[in-house]
Structure formats: structure tokens, C-alpha cells
Amino acid sequence: MDRREVIVVGGGVIGLSIAWRAARSGISVTLLERDRFGAGATHAAAGMLAPVAEADFGGAGRALVELGLTSATSWPQFAAALERDSGLPSRLRADGALVLARDRDEAEALERQLAYRRRLGLAVTRITPSRARELEPALAPSLRLALEIPGESSVDPRWVCDALVLAARGAGAELREHCEVAGLVRRGGRVSGVALADGGQLGADRVVLAAGAWSAALSDVPVRPVKGQIMRLRDGDGPGLVGRTLRFEGGYIVTRGDGGYVLGASSEERGFDTTVTARPLYELLRDASELVPGLLDLEVEEITVGLRPGSPDNLPLIGASDEDGLILACGHFRNGILLAPITATLVVGVLEDALPSASVGSRHIPDEVGV
Amino acid sequence: MQYKAAETFSRRSEPLAIGGRTLRSRLILGSGGFTSLELLASAVEASGTGLVTVAMRRVDPTARGSLIEVLDGLGVRVLPNTAGCFTARDAVRTAQLAREALQTDWVKLEVIGDAQTLLPDATELLIAAEQLVNDGFVVLPYTTDDPILARRLEDAGCAAVMPLGSPIGSGMGICNPYNIALICERAGVPVVLDAGVGTASDAAFAMELGCAAVLCASAISRAEEPVAMAYAIAAAVTAGHEARGAGRIPRRRLASASSPLEGMPDLG
Numbered sequence: 242m243d244r245r246e247v248i249v250v251g252g253g254v255i256g257l258s259i260a261w262r263a264a265r266s267g268i269s270v271t272l273l274e275r276d277r278f279g280a281g282a283t284h285a286a287a288g289m290l291a292p293v294a295e296a297d298f299g300g301a302g303r304a305l306v307e308l309g310l311t312s313a314t315s316w317p318q319f320a321a322a323l324e325r326d327s328g329l330p331s332r333l334r335a336d337g338a339l340v341l342a343r344d345r346d347e348a349e350a351l352e353r354q355l356a357y358r359r360r361l362g363l364a365v366t367r368i369t370p371s372r373a374r375e376l377e378p379a380l381a382p383s384l385r386l387a388l389e390i391p392g393e394s395s396v397d398p399r400w401v402c403d404a405l406v407l408a409a410r411g412a413g414a415e416l417r418e419h420c421e422v423a424g425l426v427r428r429g430g431r432v433s434g435v436a437l438a439d440g441g442q443l444g445a446d447r448v449v450l451a452a453g454a455w456s457a458a459l460s461d462v463p464v465r466p467v468k469g470q471i472m473r474l475r476d477g478d479g480p481g482l483v484g485r486t487l488r489f490e491g492g493y494i495v496t497r498g499d500g501g502y503v504l505g506a507s508s509e510e511r512g513f514d515t516t517v518t519a520r521p522l523y524e525l526l527r528d529a530s531e532l533v534p535g536l537l538d539l540e541v542e543e544i545t546v547g548l549r550p551g552s553p554d555n556l557p558l559i560g561a562s563d564e565d566g567l568i569l570a571c572g573h574f575r576n577g578i579l580l581a582p583i584t585a586t587l588v589v590g591v592l593e594d595a596l597p598s599a600s601v602g603s604r605h606i607p608d609e610v611g612v
Numbered sequence: 613m614q615y616k617a618a619e620t621f622s623r624r625s626e627p628l629a630i631g632g633r634t635l636r637s638r639l640i641l642g643s644g645g646f647t648s649l650e651l652l653a654s655a656v657e658a659s660g661t662g663l664v665t666v667a668m669r670r671v672d673p674t675a676r677g678s679l680i681e682v683l684d685g686l687g688v689r690v691l692p693n694t695a696g697c698f699t700a701r702d703a704v705r706t707a708q709l710a711r712e713a714l715q716t717d718w719v720k721l722e723v724i725g726d727a728q729t730l731l732p733d734a735t736e737l738l739i740a741a742e743q744l745v746n747d748g749f750v751v752l753p754y755t756t757d758d759p760i761l762a763r764r765l766e767d768a769g770c771a772a773v774m775p776l777g778s779p780i781g782s783g784m785g786i787c788n789p790y791n792i793a794l795i796c797e798r799a800g801v802p803v804v805l806d807a808g809v810g811t812a813s814d815a816a817f818a819m820e821l822g823c824a825a826v827l828c829a830s831a832i833s834r835a836e837e838p839v840a841m842a843y844a845i846a847a848a849v850t851a852g853h854e855a856r857g858a859g860r861i862p863r864r865r866l867a868s869a870s871s872p873l874e875g876m877p878d879l880g
């Protein structure tokens with residue numbers, strides 16, 4: 242059996258980030274993607290880097306904020322290195338975000354969100370509707386209340402994917418598309434490689450499972466698909482309608498800075514179903530256009546369905562698994578783009594034996610994670 | 613803090629039976645609004661409930677690792693609901709699909725009148741209830757707090773009636789306790805308060821008014837600590853039910869000393 246040090250299963254943003262960083266650290270790595278690179282959740286993702294806006298209540302919610310903030314902090318450096326290694330100009334944007342309320346009920350809910358974020362010491366400001374409309378004149382006059390999150394940024398996941406492919410190959414990683422893994426190969430009580438759907442086998446010292454929503458087909462991990470429907474809109478007159486990420490009850494609008502906007506997203510427990518249905522798209526357009534009436538004049542460029550890799554507590558599984566030779570990097574749910582840098586750092590750390598094995602995983606986020 | 617399942621509360625009264633089946637608890641849980649499956653599972657356990665309702669329009673019951681699989685794993689029964697249906701036709705079809713997928717003839721029937729209030733559409737609800745009862749379903753209809761409509765639903769053969777305290781997800785509690793009490797007084801089937809509970813006292817109040825059970829979703833799933841709230845509301849349901857059975861004292865306008873004044877020593 243042909244051998245290398247590491248096989249990464251899955252060529253989305255998580256697997257590609259790991260392959261790139263591992264190759265840069267001098268590890269011989271082969272990445273196998275069943276479809277095209279980034280064809281799964283990466284292709285659908287809006288690319289918000291929003292640990293503050295997305296903060297959930299509870300212990301797992303707070304752990305995810307911690308992990309997300311650490312990763313968000315490392316994104317500028319990650320993007321700069323990616324730009325340098327790939328030659329593709331960075332599409333990371335630090336525009337900030339507004340969280341919006343359309344009526345009294347939503348305003349009450351926003352006050353609760355604000356109080357929670359203040360308790361966590363997160364930078365969020367309550368601003369008046371008139372101030373919000375100074376910042377974003379396209380907002381409807383009916384706006385009731387807004388929160389401003391100055392630091393939050395976004396990145397185009399498709400740039401990230403394209404750049405990672407170039408950068409990883411440039412660093413010496415072997416990347417294969419349309420190469421489906423049918424199962425893990427075990428020998429002497431440890432995972433020693435993968436069996437390919439076309440019948441061949443590839444051997445490795447370690448296998449990294451980064452197969453997103455499909456991870457549970459290869460190992461006993463609690464990862465399930467959570468369907469998301471999302472739209473891409475384009476302003477033929479170029480940028481300017483909206484400058485910041487706008488969030489509202491039930492959705493968000495992310496600006497790409499070139500006249501492109503992403504409007505998302507539904508969240509549906511429908512297994513591997515990827516059909517496009519009318520209701521969530523109608524609801525997204527209805528709600529978003531109440532806030533930004535001009536949105537309805539834009540061109541509909543694309544409607545995408547993606548499958549987020551959901552975990553039971555919404556935290557990712559990162560690090561050594563129960564099985565020798567198998568390392569997990571899956572279950573990133575809504576946060577794969579945000580958490581790609583920290584995931585790559587943690588996994589490459591395990592690969593280099595810099596971190597103790599089994600130090601991370603769902604509900605076992607390490608106390609200190611150097612990026 | 614650890615919460616024991618609410619089953620451990622003392623319970624002197626008969627357990628509740630609906631449609632010939634005994635329920636483990638008088639609290640029925642809604643599954644919507646939880647931020648993670650793990651939180652849902654912990655809240656179900658803390659609540660001690662034996663019945664959890666699931667919106668059939670939002671889940672694929674066959675999906676691996678899904679909501680249904682989690683609920684099965686917890687040993688609770690799944691009560692499919694027709695949330696999101698605006699016509700009798702859609703609701704009946706959704707109930708039939710649920711029966712096929714989940715092998716249950718129980719259905720929580722919702723036929724919604726408009727998207728802003730999510731209030732029931734009385735006419736469509738009655739039409740759907742009649743059709744489903746004829747088709748052999750055990751029908752639990754989500755209804756307005758109208759005592760006449762509640763009676764019509766009972767007459768149509770529904771196994772329980774589920775009046776709202778206030779609109780779904782509003783957390784406004786019981787806006788018309790007089791109507792809820794009247795429904796309870798006159799119903800020959802169990803009355804389940806459905807929708808409107810915001811916190812534990814609302815659930816206790818519903819039981820004191822004579823409800824046989826409380827259905828609760830948002831108050832638990834959208835609380836800051838859903839597991840603690842599940843425990844609190846389960847305790848409140850038990851408290852309200854026991855208090856109802858114990859018989860409250862009449863209200864008086866003036867004080868009445870709890871110790872008699874006669875026979876006090878005259879200390880001059």
C-alpha cells in the first residue's frame with residue numbers, strides 16, 4: 242500500500258485548511274474529496290465571521306463564543322497568508338454588523354440579546370433607528386431598534402476555497418477531487434488508511450476526518466446534516482446598497498463589496514435532502530425586504546442548498562478520537578468558515594504532537610489554544 | 613446544578629389518560645426553538661415528560677441522528693403536529709403523512725388563521741378535526757379559548773381540547789382565565805393548555821383553573837437556561853394540579869385570623 246503521513250478526508254474549507262497548514266509544516270499530506278473542492282457546506286456558506294452576533298445562551302453557547310473569538314482574531318493573519326501563498330487577492334472584509342428589530346417584540350428580544358452580550362463582555366452598542374439609517378441609508382424607516390457590532394467581519398468562502406487549493410498545492414499537498422472514500426482501513430488496532438469507492442486503498446500514519454455532514458458514514462461521530470437554503474443576489478449598479486452585514490430575526494444579508502449579496506438561510510432537519518423549496522426563500526425575501534426594500538430590485542444570481550454538519554451541542558469535534566490514528570475535524574455546524582483557522586491550528590498541533598492527544602473535541606475545548 | 617426528572621414529585625392523584633393511553637406526566641413538551649439537540653434532550657429529561665410534539669413540516673422523520681431519533685432514544689413518545697398548515701386540506705394531508713412515517717394515529721391538529729398571530733382558524737379546524745376523527749385519528753386540536761368551539765371539537769370526537777392561553781410564543785400567560793375555566797368546567801375530555809406559557813406560574817395557574825395538562829415549548833426552549841426552566845415548569849404543573857385537588861380557600865375582602873381569637877387569656 243502506497244503510504245504518506247496524513248490523509249485528510251474531505252475537501253471543504255476545514256479539510257483544505259488542514260492540508261495547507263500541515264503541508265506548510267512539512268507533513269506529507271493527501272486530501273481526498275468526493276465531489277469538487279468545497280462543493281458541500283463551503284459552497285453554500287455566507288462566510289460571516291460572527292462569534293458575537295451568534296452567541297447562544299448556556300455553557301456550550303459560551304464555549305463556542307470563546308472558540309469563535311479566538312478564531313476570528315486569527316482570520317486577518319490567516320487571510321493574508323492565504324493571499325500570499327495563493328496569489329488570489331483577499332476577500333476578507335471588516336465591515337461590522339448591525340442586528341435589527343422591526344417591531345416592539347423584536348426590539349424586546351434585542352434588548353435581551355444586548356444584556357447577555359454585555360454580561361459576556363462583548364463589544365455591542367445599542368443605537369437608535371435614525372443612527373442605523375445614517376450608517377445604512379437603504380434601511381426602511383420602519384426600523385425599531387439596532388445593535389451595532391463594530392468588529393465583525395466576513396469573507397467570501399469561495400475565495401477561501403479557491404485560494405486554499407492553490408496554497409495547499411503550492412506547499413506540496415496532494416489534493417484529489419472526485420475521489421470518494423468508502424471506509425476507513427484498520428490494521429493492528431488502529432486506523433491505517435482509507436478504502437476508496439473505486440476499490441483502491443491508500444495508507445497513512447494518520448487519517449483526519451473532515452467530511453462535513455458526511456462524516457458519520459465513516460466513523461461513529463454524532464454529526465448530522467442540517468439543511469440550509471440560501472440566495473445570492475446581485476446589484477447591476479455595483480456596490481453601495483448595503484455596506485455592513487445585516488442580521489434580523491430569521492436571517493441575514495452579507496455584503497461581498499462588489500454588488501453581490503448573500504441572503505440566508507433556512508435551517509431544516511431533513512436529512513440529506515437538497516431540494517429547493519419555495520417557503521424558506523419566500524420568508525427570507527419577505528423579512529429581508531421589510532428591512533431593505535431595495536433588495537427586491539436585485540438580480541437573483543443563485544439559489545443554493547447546503548448541508549451543515551450539525552453536532553449535538555453545536556460545538557465542533559476537533560482532535561484525537563477514541564481510535565488510534567484517527568483525528569476528528571468535523572461537526573462545525575454553522576461555523577465552519579469562522580472556525581477553519583483554529584481547527585487547522587489545533588489539528589496540525591495534534592499531528593505535530595505539540596498538543597496532547599484527545600485534548601479537544603465537542604465539549605472539550607482546550608483552555609488555551611495558541612493560534 | 614443537577615435536576616432530577618420531575619417524575620419524582622409526589623403524586624397522589626390519578627395519572628392523566630388521553631385517548632385510552634396513560635401519560636407519564638401532565639406536561640407535554642414542544643420541540644421547537646431549542647438551539648441544539650443536546651439542550652432539547654436535557655430539557656426533555658428534566659421535564660419528566662412522556663410526550664413531545666414535533667412539527668412535521670420541519671423534519672424528515674427518517675433522517676439519521678435527527679430529532680425523532682433523539683426522542684426515540686429518550687424513550688418519549690412523539691406527537692406529530694400540523695404546525696404551519698393554513699387549510700384543513702393541508703392539515704389532513706400532513707397528519708396522514710405523519711401517521712405513515714411515525715406509525716402513530718395521534719395528531720396535534722393545528723390549522724393556523726394568519727402568520728402574524730398564529731391564531732387557529734376555527735372553521736378550518738373543525739372541518740379538519742371531523743375528517744381526521746373519521747379517518748381513525750386520535751385528534752388533539754389546538755384551539756382558541758372559545759368554550760363553544762371547544763364543545764364542538766369534543767362533539768366531533770376529539771380526544772382532548774387544547775385551548776391557547778395567549779398566542780404561540782408570546783409568553784403572555786393566560787389572557788382570559790374565565791374562558792379557560794369555563795372550558796375546563798364543561799369539557800368531557802381532558803383540557804390541555806396549549807400556547808402562551810411564559811414562565812412557571814402560568815403553568816401552575818392553568819392547572820389551578822382545571823386544566824388536565826399543559827403544553828409548553830418556547831417558554832422552555834427560548835429561556836436562557838432551558839433545562840432549569842423545564843424543571844421549574846414541570847414542578848409548577850404538579851403544584852397547580854395538587855393545589856386544584858386540595859381545594860383553595862374562598863377569597864375574602866377582609867382579613868380572617870388563622871388562629872381563633874376566642875379563649876385568649878385576658879391579661880388586663
